[in-house]
Amino acid sequence: MQLPDWLAFQQAQHSDAIALGIDRVRDVANRLGLLAFKYPSIIVGGTNGKGSTVAFLTALCRAAGLRTGTYTSPHLQRYNERITINGQPVDDATLLRAFERIEQARGDTPLTFFEYGTLAAFLIFDEGAVRAAVIEVGLGGRLDATNIIDADVAVLCSVGLDHQDWLGPTVEDIGREKAGVFRERRPVILGSSEMPRSVHDAVERLRCHVSQLDQDFFFERVGKGFCWRSKDRAFESLPLPALQGPIQLRNAATAIAAFTAWHRVCPTPDRELIARGLATAELRGRFQRIAPTQAEDPEWILDVAHNEDSARVLAEALKVSSSGGKTFGVVGILQNKDAGTIGESLVGVIDEWVLCGLVGPRGSSAEELRSRLPARCRSIALAPDVSHGCATARALARRGDRIVVFGSFHVVGPALDWLGL
Numbered sequence: 001m002q003l004p005d006w007l008a009f010q011q012a013q014h015s016d017a018i019a020l021g022i023d024r025v026r027d028v029a030n031r032l033g034l035l036a037f038k039y040p041s042i043i044v045g046g047t048n049g050k051g052s053t054v055a056f057l058t059a060l061c062r063a064a065g066l067r068t069g070t071y072t073s074p075h076l077q078r079y080n081e082r083i084t085i086n087g088q089p090v091d092d093a094t095l096l097r098a099f100e101r102i103e104q105a106r107g108d109t110p111l112t113f114f115e116y117g118t119l120a121a122f123l124i125f126d127e128g129a130v131r132a133a134v135i136e137v138g139l140g141g142r143l144d145a146t147n148i149i150d151a152d153v154a155v156l157c158s159v160g161l162d163h164q165d166w167l168g169p170t171v172e173d174i175g176r177e178k179a180g181v182f183r184e185r186r187p188v189i190l191g192s193s194e195m196p197r198s199v200h201d202a203v204e205r206l207r208c209h210v211s212q213l214d215q216d217f218f219f220e221r222v223g224k225g226f227c228w229r230s231k232d233r234a235f236e237s238l239p240l241p242a243l244q245g246p247i248q249l250r251n252a253a254t255a256i257a258a259f260t261a262w263h264r265v266c267p268t269p270d271r272e273l274i275a276r277g278l279a280t281a282e283l284r285g286r287f288q289r290i291a292p293t294q295a296e297d298p299e300w301i302l303d304v305a306h307n308e309d310s311a312r313v314l315a316e317a318l319k320v321s322s323s324g325g326k327t328f329g330v331v332g333i334l335q336n337k338d339a340g341t342i343g344e345s346l347v348g349v350i351d352e353w354v355l356c357g358l359v360g361p362r363g364s365s366a367e368e369l370r371s372r373l374p375a376r377c378r379s380i381a382l383a384p385d386v387s388h389g390c391a392t393a394r395a396l397a398r399r400g401d402r403i404v405v406f407g408s409f410h411v412v413g414p415a416l417d418w419l420g421l
Contacts, residue, residue: 046157056255142180191254325400
């Protein structure tokens with residue numbers, strides 16, 4: 001089978017698209033001999049910010065000269081993006097070999113689509129002799145397939161309301177689930193100055209070595225750069241991160257705190273290494289700006305913001321970067337997301353809304369999306385899909401305007417395809 005055949009096969013193997021619990025995936029990992037985890041690893045969870053923090057950590061590892069494996073989800077355009085070695089997506093042949101081994105080992109144990117991918121990542125990292133693995137949690141933490149790994153360091157970027165159907169109705173419930181990746185007496189990095197009591201309870205119960213933003217490590221914008229400090233070290237005159245948007249300073253600071261605690265990979269990082277890593281981080285779909293190629297073209301900004309907190313972060317970045325032209329929003333929002341709060345967060349910075357239909361089990365039509373958005377979100381066009389939405393916005397935009405594409409990976413990915421990127 002080719003890769004599309006394998007992916008279709010995997011989607012049909014379990015009755016549920018999501019089936020939280022690690023017993024099944026751990027059992028198959030054990031049969032594959034993966035539970036020893038010979039390589040150093042760090043696991044990154046959180047409601048928002050984890051993708052950017054993973055990108056910074058990957059860049060820092062590479063700046064240290066380490067062969068680095070990175071596992072993220074979902075993908076924007078190609079499944080291969082989920083598993084990278086030294087920043088490069090693995091090829092189809094590598095994935096096929098991993099899937100074949102997993103299929104031989106699983107017997108009659110059902111696996112979800114995400115569990116196949118997680119096992120493939122760990123298998124590829126093991127066989128590829130990586131010297132550092134950066135793992136992004138899929139959903140929650142305690143019952144996520146990635147939690148079969150006993151990571152050297154655990155990072156929790158933030159805790160907010162998202163995936164309540166799976167993780168619980170309150171931030172305390174969600175925090176408790178996300179803290180499930182913590183390990184006894186190991187470092188935990190908290191990337192927000194405000195965390196639920198349930199997170200601190202987990203830290204205390206497990207006697208973790210915790211380092212929290214604004215208590216144990218700090219950052220400050222200074223001129224055209226910034227400085228980072230903890231209780232025992234400081235990095236002065238760092239360049240601004242390669243990833244754009246005001247929130248990226250916080251994500252970069254969290255990554256620095258995690259990297260300095262990850263003694264198995266780099267016990268004594270210096271300022272030059274940190275600066276090099278921050279300057280070379282790459283991540284598409286997080287306030288990704290695409291400059292006009294011709295004088296009459298608008299600017300494009302692509303962001304996967306899909307919940308209230310990330311929408312607020314996007315709104316702040318748009319305010320800071322405003323150039324005075326009109327802002328068009330090309331948006332699609334899945335049915336299980338709170339379109340109302342997302343719309344309220346952005347209504348003050350988007351002038352005209354182009355609403356897009358999304359296909360799939362959680363998709364919705366543009367008409368249905370309009371009924372979920374606040375009345376103040378002035379829609380000027382309804383599009384059957386993202387490609388038509390991008391074309392509509394491009395036809396309306398003029399020189400000095402900008403087109404902001406957001407709402408989901410399912411929106412940004414097709415937009416990148418439409419833009420030919």
